[in-house]
Amino acid sequence: MTGSLTIVGLGPGAPEWITPAAQAALDDASDLVGYGPYLDRLPEREGRTKHASDNRVEVERAAQALRLAAEGRRVAVVSGGDPGVFAMAAAVFEALEAGPAAWRALPIAVEPGVTAMLAAAARAGAPLGGDFCAISLSDNLKPWEVVTARLAAALAADFVICLYNPISKARPWQLGKALALAAGRRAADTPVLFARAVGRPDESLRILTLAEARAAAGTADMATLVMIGASGTRLIAREGGAPYVYTPRSVAKSPCATSQGRT
Amino acid sequence: MTGSLTIVGLGPGAPEWITPAAQAALDDASDLVGYGPYLDRLPEREGRTKHASDNRVEVERAAQALRLAAEGRRVAVVSGGDPGVFAMAAAVFEALEAGPAAWRALPIAVEPGVTAMLAAAARAGAPLGGDFCAISLSDNLKPWEVVTARLAAALAADFVICLYNPISKARPWQLGKALALAAGRRAADTPVLFARAVGRPDESLRILTLAEARAAAGTADMATLVMIGASGTRLIAREGGAPYVYTPRSVAKSPCATSQGRT
Numbered sequence: 001m002t003g004s005l006t007i008v009g010l011g012p013g014a015p016e017w018i019t020p021a022a023q024a025a026l027d028d029a030s031d032l033v034g035y036g037p038y039l040d041r042l043p044e045r046e047g048r049t050k051h052a053s054d055n056r057v058e059v060e061r062a063a064q065a066l067r068l069a070a071e072g073r074r075v076a077v078v079s080g081g082d083p084g085v086f087a088m089a090a091a092v093f094e095a096l097e098a099g100p101a102a103w104r105a106l107p108i109a110v111e112p113g114v115t116a117m118l119a120a121a122a123r124a125g126a127p128l129g130g131d132f133c134a135i136s137l138s139d140n141l142k143p144w145e146v147v148t149a150r151l152a153a154a155l156a157a158d159f160v161i162c163l164y165n166p167i168s169k170a171r172p173w174q175l176g177k178a179l180a181l182a183a184g185r186r187a188a189d190t191p192v193l194f195a196r197a198v199g200r201p202d203e204s205l206r207i208l209t210l211a212e213a214r215a216a217a218g219t220a221d222m223a224t225l226v227m228i229g230a231s232g233t234r235l236i237a238r239e240g241g242a243p244y245v246y247t248p249r250s251v252a253k254s255p256c257a258t259s260q261g262r263t
Numbered sequence: 264m265t266g267s268l269t270i271v272g273l274g275p276g277a278p279e280w281i282t283p284a285a286q287a288a289l290d291d292a293s294d295l296v297g298y299g300p301y302l303d304r305l306p307e308r309e310g311r312t313k314h315a316s317d318n319r320v321e322v323e324r325a326a327q328a329l330r331l332a333a334e335g336r337r338v339a340v341v342s343g344g345d346p347g348v349f350a351m352a353a354a355v356f357e358a359l360e361a362g363p364a365a366w367r368a369l370p371i372a373v374e375p376g377v378t379a380m381l382a383a384a385a386r387a388g389a390p391l392g393g394d395f396c397a398i399s400l401s402d403n404l405k406p407w408e409v410v411t412a413r414l415a416a417a418l419a420a421d422f423v424i425c426l427y428n429p430i431s432k433a434r435p436w437q438l439g440k441a442l443a444l445a446a447g448r449r450a451a452d453t454p455v456l457f458a459r460a461v462g463r464p465d466e467s468l469r470i471l472t473l474a475e476a477r478a479a480a481g482t483a484d485m486a487t488l489v490m491i492g493a494s495g496t497r498l499i500a501r502e503g504g505a506p507y508v509y510t511p512r513s514v515a516k517s518p519c520a521t522s523q524g525r526t
Contacts, residue, residue, distance in 0.1 A: 014284070016282060016287070017282050018283070019274070019282055020279040020281070024279070082377075084385055084391045089385075089389035089392065090511065096499060108501075110388070112384070118347060118348070118378065119375050121375070122373035125373070126373070127347075128348055128353075131413055134396070136393075136394060142393075146514050146516070153419055153422075154396070156416055157415075158409075236356060236359060236360050237367065238367045238371075239367055246353055246357075246360075249353045251404070253406060
């Protein structure tokens, strides 16, 4: 029996956003490894074993998955969203790099998925219509000054900014600081999205101004994707619903040369 | 009959990467509007009309789709990858903003998809393991100095950089300039991916060094996603295949404070 490991993206949560390729990898697996709440989305099945773990032990979980594959199991490491974006894929390759040489002979594949910022953008309209960046606001794995340097660069370059892992009980103040930094470069009425649990029953999408978002930072949580508009991002009113949020594809002139700090 | 418009992401090309939600929107449509090669991926069906257009007329195509929906048709605007990322969603909202007020009463939805950088990353390993950005290298809709300012900011901030629309017959030199800019901030052995037509029969994935990528810029085309690694991006050799490319999740100290220009 030849083992294998596939790192599978479940998408943001709705079953109809799981790609057929990801579904096939899940169906083919003898062992599912992942954070408990992701595994809970998948049915129990005869001959398929679930190995649930806590959220803070990605590399241990990855090493466990590689060990199982080396023992001949067909392992699926289950990730929310896309496994390559602030999820399990990098942890698996970290464990692979640090692990026994024999692991490098294992067939390892990654099945992409719809990452949270794409689902949030789809619900809102087209806020990612221009250039954009994705930053994890967690300072568990990088110093906070790296986060702020990246935010400052992204603001100066007028990217739409997607913030993953914006806030948690152990990291309560970082989102407020990030939005305060944004307010130094972007107008107070810049659209900001708080997109929570998109595709799941408790989904909520809040379209705020940057000023409102600063006041509401404490209402975000780890299931929230925060998106800060660029200077051109704007609203289109619609009948009978929240406005659409979109970023025009065109840029008239250099935002870097012309933008001024605003406080 | 009430018209509607859904902007649907087909993913990068493989049918098994089309989400069930996107498939349902395509199945439900009376009219498919899109760039010819995307429509060619979808079967002919009784009672469903295809409206193919050229690649350079996004806003006209979007306005046509809105007109059809206003006439009562169930329209699917078909986009490659994710419709929100350098694709049709922003064009639809541009047309909506400029169009008759009645269009704002139409039900408009966006169905997200797997965008090219996620598929390319999945094939390579986990190159998007850290913070990253996505930049369209086309200067059709923004001045080239905006592109270079954004590249410079992204390089200084040590983002992994995904380049969409890297090169075309009408824009032959921009990718070379972008890679030259990168070489001013990143080591010559920084991994660079040229991921072409991922998920399609003519898929190719080339893992190059930055120096090799500069020499090979002319071999990329509009179907190529170019990904420039961050300072930490590296390779893991594997048995019997190309190396994996991954970016560790951890950053030890500020790359902005310590990186030096290299030429």
